[in-house]
């Protein structure tokens with residue numbers, strides 16, 4: 764299985780909620796910290812996430828850039844229930 768990668772930032776609440784969700788579900792992942800605006804503005808990161816915001820979750824070819832969508836989708840990697848309420852997730 765492809766490894767899970769989370770691009771985030773230390774003081775980003777959006778990144779924190781995803782980190783908490785991954786921890787609650789026991790999903791091991793590589794945490795890549797983009798600590799400055801400059802780090803998010805590189806061409807390399809723009810290629811991964813045109814919005815140039817964090818968080819960004821990557822699993823193989825799948826890239827998801829919205830924290831709530833990540834919280835819905837990431838647990839399905841291991842067929843465990845999503846973290847947020849079922850009605851809020853469509854898969």
Ligand SMILES: N[C@@H](CCC(=O)N[C@@H](CS)C(=O)NCC(=O)O)C(=O)O
Nearest residue numbers: 775776777816817818828829830831
């Ligand atoms: N709706 C998005 C918001 C993403 C967002 O605004 N991220 C902020 C950090 S919480 C960010 O990347 N800010 C950096 C910037 O604006 O340069 C989500 O929930 O993931």
